[in-house]
Amino acid sequence: MNFRAIWAIYKFEMARTKRTIMQSIVSPVISTCLYFVVFGSAIGSRIETVEGVNYGAFIVPGLIMLSLLTQSVTNASFGIYFPKFIGTIYEVLSAPISYMEIVLGYVGAAATKSLMIGVIILFTASFIVPLQISHPLIMALFMVLTAISFALLGFIIGIWADNFEKLQLVPLLVITPLVFLGGSFYSINMLPPVWQTISYFNPVVYLISGFRWSFYEISDVAPLLSLGAVAIFLTVCMSVIAWMFKTGYRLRD
Amino acid sequence: MSSIISIKNVEKTYSGGFKALDPVNLEIRQGEILALLGPNGAGKTTLISIICGIVQKSGGKIRVGGFDTEEDYRQTRSMIGLVPQELHTDSFETVWNTVSFSRGLFGKPRNDDHIEKVLRDLSLWEKRNREIMTLSGGMKRRVMIAKALAHEPQVLFLDEPSAGVDVELRKDMWNLVETLRSTGVTIILTTHYIEEAEAIADRIAVIRRGKLLLVEDKGDLMSKLGxxxxxxxxxxxxxxxxxxxxxxxxxxxxxxxxxxxxxxxxxxxxxxxxxxxxxxxxxxxxxxxxxxxxxxxxxxxxxxxxxx
CATH class of the missing domain: 3.30.70 (Alpha-Beta Plaits)
Structure with a gap:
């Protein structure tokens, strides 16, 4: 293992985060606070509780997942797309490092960044709504696994994309709708039966449900099923990356 | 002299069907300066990129220092430093950080003295804390060279080093090349400026449309064909x-x-x-x-x- 190379890439990516602290950390926190105001206070004042949990508190896990997912995908996809775009990727490709090490560096940094955002949102929320975390370890596990899986997905998108438009396409057209329809702001039980069935095809439902269970012990699907869904998603992403690297897809023609 | 790079039947056809390299055979000797001459699009950069691991070859074998570039890529790549043709730099990084990054990327332990020496040799020491985007084109080229030397390579590839470079930098660069050669570094440079090859190379290889036309000692070539x-x-x-x-x-x-x-x-x-x-x-x-x-x-x- 070339640990020095992994560390060099990781440090480089984290330095980028530091340079762009406003757009990296501050803006997702501000937008999350806006969600709290709109969904938590304005709408929440009319809903009050969902399955016995205060509505403001109910949406916290969903909000964290929303940020975690979109941030992981954007950070990782941008992290690998940008060197490709400006050409500095030549150095990484000519360095004595394996594909595995490249992924660890880039995905590790992207996941770290989105986890930081997740924790900041959790911290901010604790001042606004009555939070309760029943299973902190499982909560942490869900956060870490989700951040890594979606950073891997972002990495795939970053390698696949050959222009900035494609880079924005997936987060905008796939991730955001899936999260909004994945029960971030409501329980799946509140939907008409047809939509409930459709929702079960949405992988994000499993993530949010499991994550919410670690807070309030309420869930739309069994927590173990949620964990399984994350594991499957992680495996699929890793397989795709392994295939990309084996064939040199869009990196080494 | 023993060869440090041995290229056997290396060919490359890009996915679009363009044949960039016909089977190429070339032995590069330890410690020499080899100039790879050829018009634009001859396959010079493709050949270099394959040796460095940036492009996958379609066939053939390459050994660097006795190691296979695919099976033992860690050994071969850590021996090689590459200065690409285009100025690819991270605009917002400082000179010091980007050069240190290169050293880490190649798996070498931190060595501030070496980085300092490289930066001083290239007249970059005063600019070490500047962001790269604030530097001139010539200075950026120096940064690229510094990055390639950060991990103390035994083989240095210079791809079109004089493209857009002023007289002073060119002089500095040739001095540096001489110094490196005296420490045993093998240098391969591609160019389509013939004076450049004439001035510093030991041997000349001419490549055209993916075919190696000849490889010859510069003196022999000049007297034979002159x-x-x-x-x-x-x-x-x-x-x-x-x-x-x-x-x-x-x-x-x-x-x-x-x-x-x-x-x-x-x-x-x-x-x-x-x-x-x-x-x-x-x-x-x-x-x-x-x-x-x-x-x-x-x-x-x-x-x-x-x-x-």
């Missing part, structure tokens, strides 16, 4: 040449003042003696005589058009 031209300036203008001089294949200039005679330096008999005695026998008086050696450029142009 032609000399003898110019005879006459004291009086002549309208035509006497019959007795026809066998020499002379060319008379339009004003009738200059005779041009071409001969091969490698030939045993240059024919100069008989030409001169025939000239005086014909009663022609001359004012001056000069010879011109064809440059590598002429040789190169001759080669490339011959193969066309």
């Amino acid at each position: 032609r000399k031209t003898l110019l005879i300036h006459l004291s009086k203008s002549v309208k035509s040449l006497p019959e007795t001089l026809a066998k020499h294949g002379l060319e008379l200039s339009e004003d009738g003042m200059t005779l041009t005679y071409e001969y091969e330096t490698a030939g045993k008999r240059t024919g100069i003696t008989s030409l001169l005695s025939d000239l005086s026998a014909a009663g022609l008086k001359f004012r001056d005589i000069e010879t011109r050696q064809s440059s590598l450029e002429d040789i190169f142009v001759g080669l490339v058009s011959e193969a066309a």
Whole structure:
């Protein structure tokens, strides 16, 4: 293992985060606070509780997942797309490092960044709504696994994309709708039966449900099923990356 | 001399179907400066990119320092430093950080003294805390060279190092190349500026349309393919040449003042003696005589058009 190379890439990516602290950390926190105001206070004042949990508190896990997912995908996809775009990727490709090490560096940094955002949102929320975390370890596990899986997905998108438009396409057209329809702001039980069935095809439902269970012990699907869904998603992403690297897809023609 | 890079039957066809390299065979000797000459699109960069691991080859084998570039890529790549043709830099990083990053990326432990030495050699030390985007093009080129030297490579590839470079930097660069060579570093440079190859290379390889046309010691190449031209300036203008001089294949200039005679330096008999005695026998008086050696450029142009 070339640990020095992994560390060099990781440090480089984290330095980028530091340079762009406003757009990296501050803006997702501000937008999350806006969600709290709109969904938590304005709408929440009319809903009050969902399955016995205060509505403001109910949406916290969903909000964290929303940020975690979109941030992981954007950070990782941008992290690998940008060197490709400006050409500095030549150095990484000519360095004595394996594909595995490249992924660890880039995905590790992207996941770290989105986890930081997740924790900041959790911290901010604790001042606004009555939070309760029943299973902190499982909560942490869900956060870490989700951040890594979606950073891997972002990495795939970053390698696949050959222009900035494609880079924005997936987060905008796939991730955001899936999260909004994945029960971030409501329980799946509140939907008409047809939509409930459709929702079960949405992988994000499993993530949010499991994550919410670690807070309030309420869930739309069994927590173990949620964990399984994350594991499957992680495996699929890793397989795709392994295939990309084996064939040199869009990196080494 | 033993070879440090051994290229055997390496070929490359890009996914679009473009054949960039016909099977290429080349042995690069330890410690030499090899100039890879060729017009744009000849396959120079493709060949370098394959050796460095940036492009996958379609066939053949490459060994660097005895290691296979695919099976033992860690060993081969850590021996190589690459300065690419284009200025690819991270605009917002500082010079110091980007050079240190390169060293880490190649798995070498931190060594601030070495980085300092590289930066000083390239006159970058005063600019070490500047963001790269604030530097001029020439300075960015220096940063690229510093990055390639950060991990103390044994083989250095310079891809079109003089593209867009001013005289001073070019001089600095050649000094650096000389210093590196004296420490045993093998240097391969690609160029389409022939003077550059003529000035510093030990051996010249000419590549055209993915084919290696020749690899030869610079001196041998120059004397083997070099032609000399003898110019005879006459004291009086002549309208035509006497019959007795026809066998020499002379060319008379339009004003009738200059005779041009071409001969091969490698030939045993240059024919100069008989030409001169025939000239005086014909009663022609001359004012001056000069010879011109064809440059590598002429040789190169001759080669490339011959193969066309």
